Amino acid sequence: MYRGYSGDDKPYPQRHSPLPRQLSDITPATLTRLLGYRYPGIAVESMEVTGIIESHTTKLWLRLTFNGVGRDAGIPAHVCVKANFTGEHLNVDICELEARFYHYLSPSLGDQVATCYYADWDNDGQGLIIFEDLEQRGGRFSQTTDHHGIEGTVQALEDLAKLHATLWNSPALTQHPWLPLSMQTPIDNDQIRIMQYCIDLNLANPNYRKVIPATFLENPDRLQSAYDGLIAWEQAQDSPYCLLLGDCHPGNAYIKPDGHRIWIDWQLARKGRPWRDLTYLMISMLTIDERRQSERDLLRHYRECLLACGVTAVADEQQIFEHYRRWVIYGLQVWLGNLDSWQVGVHLNERFFTAAVDLGTWQALL
Template sequence: MNKKVWLAGRAATVGAHVLSEKIRTVPPRAAADVPTSGVALTPEWLTAVLCRGVPGAKVVSWHSPGGSSGTSERAALRVVYNAAGRAAGLPTELFTKSSASFTQRLLLGGADVLHGETQFFLTFRPEVEMEAPRGYWGAVDEKSWRSIIVLEDIDASKGATFVHPTAPLTRGQVEDVLRNMAAYHGAWWGAPELKVLKTPTDHYNNVADMLDFEARCKVGMERADAVIPAALRGRADRLWAGTKEGLRTCTDDLPTTLLHGDSHAGQTYITADGAMGITDWQVVMRGGWSYDVAYFISSACRPEDRRAWERDLLEHYLEHLAAAGGEAPDIDEAMLRYRQSLFYPLSAWTFTIGRAWYQPKMQPDEISLAIIERIATAIDDLDAFAAVGV
């Protein structure tokens, strides 16, 4: 079936569910129930999902001190347990992300990322020693595309400060993020459990089937013309060919591991102790290690810092990858794979700034422009076209 026809049908179904939920809301009671939002909860439901495995434990009350809305609905939770729950040390400072609105459900469901954080936090996260939130429950209702994930509230539990996407990071902070990447890459290197996840090519196809990805990237290149190196201006077609080849490489040519999938600095945080962590695992996927590493280094580092640190950063990552159980390539191959993987990050951000009127504004233009400049400069500096043969 044509994906756009299918999506139109899903939109009608999801819209009908959203409307019916406004007319008659059924409070969630059992773990199998998926709430209509992250605050449409009951003590019974919270008991079912948070107290499983602890005999006699119950949630007696809860409240939300606040939240925000974006591509998902976010809300902090504070939970009070009975004596059995308190004795077991069950988590009290929590955070929910949910697909509450029609647009959130259609965007996340159409892009096939509703299951991402549930898969990461319940299956993959427990097996990795890294700085990232802990997850306690996640579920998706396939008919309505309602979804919810219940996480550790790292703002409260760790005093986390979330990093601005273009904030200047120190070399030590960049290395700390790369150690985290090496930890989850190494822990899940070649694991058969990864088969449930989409690949980089799958993710691109999911988005492109909803929107004209290539056309929006071309518009984004035009809008970002002033910050793009002269050698890349007017080369949207060649950059797009590089994107397709880079995605193919990360999907087909490299050993498979766990990927974050959207690894810019805005997905990181700093704990009160100064440790760097990684959050927002909505786009989790499987593919080649360089997808995450190239995306992070090229978008998070200012050009002058990247030029000074680049090779050392890769060597640092490879050392920790080997220690975590991955098969680290030598530095020359790693540099090649890094160069080959620079194109999709650029396309992701030109797509963001090249949005059509009907697309959500996912980032302010000034952030998109700053990151496009960083990645485009890396492509130019490293002759990434030669690395992919286009």
């Protein structure tokens, strides 16, 4: 089991039936019932499916019409429903966690996250959220295959610093026992073991073997040892916590028309220190040459952005670099456990394996 919190804190105690478990359960009547817990008297009068992505967590885009209660509540016609409709992997409570995030914490983040109109969970791994259809904003979803360049990475780090600063050292982070502490929860600490079957597939893939150093291919078990070293390093720290996206790669952002980001996919939300998000995002976004050219300047810029937001007790530049060079191993194991059928990841493996050599990551952690 990889559930982190089992408290009984349902946001709408008047709901006694389980949340929908199948796509066919999503009907105007079901949506009327669910939204009615938050907006009494609301009625969904019609529903049209405009898009769907089916995976472990399904995203269902809908066009709805409402009665006057719904219109007065400001719920847009175009929404997205996100939940686990497969019934698989409910022992990994990422849908439940994301629903809690949107219910409890997203209001404090303003326009840094999508507007959520309903978030609920069943305390068994299932969670369901209804939020705005971001495509209606006229921007675009960022992709892991995009070329962002140094300038694009600067903008992303400015947005990331704002996100981290919003709840920097905030009491809100300790008021929610459901919010896991980074690298002190089974899903984090056992990621390699959970994803080992995918890692093995990639290590046998000729396309991956071309970009992975021979020294690693000869001894892949060193990944777990290095990752354990990162866990020990992080658990020994005593600097302030902030809110982490947790899975902070380029594809988990929506870029608004003004160039700023809305952070999406909060299934690995954490309280923790910012180096996890910072390193994972930065190395994913930059080509190898861009990283080598700019990483020190970018780390400095991120730190300056944090300070400009008014936070205190920020690590100095050398301390940040020491965190950064170690946290490379986190992104490395994530992308080595990613299948190309989910997201194209060969180029990201090359970036992280190269960074681990350039920055002495293996030596620092083993």
